[in-house]
Amino acid sequence: KPLMLHLTGSSLVRKTDVVALPPAFFQMGGEALKVAMCVVALLLRRAFGLSAVVWNGWKHTASFAIPAAVYLLMNVLTVSAARMLNPPMLQLLATIKILFTAAASWLLMQRRLQPIQWFALVLLTVGVALGGQGRTLQDGQEIPQAPVLGIVLMVINSALSALGAVSTEMALKMRTSADFTIFATNLHLALHSLALTGSGLLIWPSEPPRLDALHWSDIAALFNEAINGILISLLMRQIDSIAKNYAFSASIFVTAGMTSVVLRQQPPWQFHLGALISVVSMALYARAGAKAPPDGKKSA
Numbered sequence: 001k002p003l004m005l006h007l008t009g010s011s012l013v014r015k016t017d018v019v020a021l022p023p024a025f026f027q028m029g030g031e032a033l034k035v036a037m038c039v040v041a042l043l044l045r046r047a048f049g050l051s052a053v054v055w056n057g058w059k060h061t062a063s064f065a066i067p068a069a070v071y072l073l074m075n076v077l078t079v080s081a082a083r084m085l086n087p088p089m090l091q092l093l094a095t096i097k098i099l100f101t102a103a104a105s106w107l108l109m110q111r112r113l114q115p116i117q118w119f120a121l122v123l124l125t126v127g128v129a130l131g132g133q134g135r136t137l138q139d140g141q142e143i144p145q146a147p148v149l150g151i152v153l154m155v156i157n158s159a160l161s162a163l164g165a166v167s168t169e170m171a172l173k174m175r176t177s178a179d180f181t182i183f184a185t186n187l188h189l190a191l192h193s194l195a196l197t198g199s200g201l202l203i204w205p206s207e208p209p210r211l212d213a214l215h216w217s218d219i220a221a222l223f224n225e226a227i228n229g230i231l232i233s234l235l236m237r238q239i240d241s242i243a244k245n246y247a248f249s250a251s252i253f254v255t256a257g258m259t260s261v262v263l264r265q266q267p268p269w270q271f272h273l274g275a276l277i278s279v280v281s282m283a284l285y286a287r288a289g290a291k292a293p294p295d296g297k298k299s300a
Helices: 002-007 023-047 058-062 065-082 087-094 097-109 115-131 148-173 182-203 216-238 243-262 269-291
Strands: none
Touching: 023 065, 023 182, 023 216, 065 148, 065 182, 087 115, 087 148, 087 269, 097 115, 097 148, 115 269, 148 182, 148 216, 182 216
């Protein structure tokens, strides 16, 4: 995802400085594609005689409005930050969301954490800070350090991601969603996002999309955004909003490897060490969670 988003604004790949899809329109495109995917999946389920419930009243669908609004703002910030930061740096900064998600789960869902898990989260912040110290090399030449604005956007983004993840998990796991497939719940989320984005554009007009400048990277990024949203929701429903972030332990290195091949950028040693520390912290967190007793018997 970070590589795909970066390519949508990279003049090195697109051979032009023109951005075809400004952040708000990119968000709308991704959500519209997600709606189409969910509708097709639900129609196929119905055709094969499987459950395809999509409605359980206005109160139920309203529960998806808050996470949709949070994710809307978060995704717009993500697109903006991704066009400022190189993909490995974006991915490493994004791991801060684990710390924010743990805090949000503790505050909003009374999810207790073991001391070793809090230590793992502190270790994570050390890894992220270390990874951000170096510069990225491109064709043997140093390129500027990550812009401060991009880093600030990702920190804000991480806090929003935590709030969105916890509120989404609560909506996905409530009793009124029990009969809904992941496609049905994502349909509600995507429709709320489209409505909110459209309303926002009416109030605060954005730079219009340049469809004549559409590039293969834009199309690939839109499909990646839609599929990623569905898969993340599935992971949160089956496990929890903290567990979904463990995927970063692998994706950090995958992103660095793909960036090295596609953009010919080689992350410095600080990045690799920071990423390794981040992965160790995630392993400690997951191990402690697996050994923890039920919530009612945990220590705070």
